[in-house]
Amino acid sequence: MRIAVLDDDPTQMGFLVHALKRGLDTGDETVTCVPFEKGEALRKSLRQETFDLLVLDWNVPDLDGVELLHWLRSFQKSDVPVIMLSSRSAERDVAGALGIGADDYVVKPFRTMELCARIRRLLARKPMLAAAAEQERFGKWRFDQANLCVHLKGNDGVVTRIPLTDREFRLALALFRHMGHPVSRAYLLEKLGVHGMEMPSRALDSHIYRLRSKLGLHSASGLRLQTVYGRGYRLERLIEGENEDEGTSMPDSAASGMADNEDG
Numbered sequence: 709m710r711i712a713v714l715d716d717d718p719t720q721m722g723f724l725v726h727a728l729k730r731g732l733d734t735g736d737e738t739v740t741c742v743p744f745e746k747g748e749a750l751r752k753s754l755r756q757e758t759f760d761l762l763v764l765d766w767n768v769p770d771l772d773g774v775e776l777l778h779w780l781r782s783f784q785k786s787d788v789p790v791i792m793l794s795s796r797s798a799e800r801d802v803a804g805a806l807g808i809g810a811d812d813y814v815v816k817p818f819r820t821m822e823l824c825a826r827i828r829r830l831l832a833r834k835p836m837l838a839a840a841a842e843q844e845r846f847g848k849w850r851f852d853q854a855n856l857c858v859h860l861k862g863n864d865g866v867v868t869r870i871p872l873t874d875r876e877f878r879l880a881l882a883l884f885r886h887m888g889h890p891v892s893r894a895y896l897l898e899k900l901g902v903h904g905m906e907m908p909s910r911a912l913d914s915h916i917y918r919l920r921s922k923l924g925l926h927s928a929s930g931l932r933l934q935t936v937y938g939r940g941y942r943l944e945r946l947i948e949g950e951n952e953d954e955g956t957s958m959p960d961s962a963a964s965g966m967a968d969n970e971d972g
């Protein structure tokens with residue numbers, strides 16, 4: 709789980725990051741907190757990166773938390789969960805932040821157990837952020853967590869069982885849960901279990917290439933797995949009549965190279 713934390717107080721930031729990791733890391737999924745001292749730095753990152761949750765302080769330099777929230781909801785049209793964590797406790801401030809699009813509001817000084825409980829409750833309401841359920845369905849694709857496979861229902865009604873590796877399953881689920889939205893390479897690498905180390909770029913691309921083939925992520929199925937330059941990948945539904953060749957899902961040279969290494 710990737711959480712972006714905006715706070716310009718180093719002491720408060722350190723305490724908050726420690727509290728979130730201790731309170732939310734259950735062992736099933738590692739919690740990664742990415743700190744930001746300035747709102748503009750976080751806005752720049754949000755144009756490139758993917759996060760499961762944002763924790764925003766109100767009073768920070770150059771672009772405060774509420775201004776950032778307004779940009780996120782009004783211009784980016786992002787529905788990523790946001791918790792405002794601020795010393796501003798006036799009723800009009802709380803109501804204003806919630807009205808702009810905050811999912812919750814916690815007044816400083818916060819209580820660790822309460823903050824983590826609010827976050828867990830919020831994530832439980834967001835299927836794409838909750839721990840993987842035994843069965844998750846996305847149109848014709850049904851993800852079976854227990855058996856690490858995807859059941860694909862064809863146009864003729866016949867269901868095909870597609871076995872996946874653990875990494876392939878987690879990667880595919882992340883893409884389907886963020887259907888229609890770009891997903892950053894860093895986020896996908898984290899879903900593959902890569903922490904504190906680099907995975908060669910072509911290794912991630914090879915996983916994506918194999919998933920595209922295994923799950924039939926092409927125009928005939930009504931989906932397209934598209935490369936987003938400088939960011940990562942986006943799985944999107946095709947508009948009726950749209951040709952997959954109009955997209956940029958994979959450069960031919962990269963695809964052919966990955967095909968040569970598919971068994972490696």
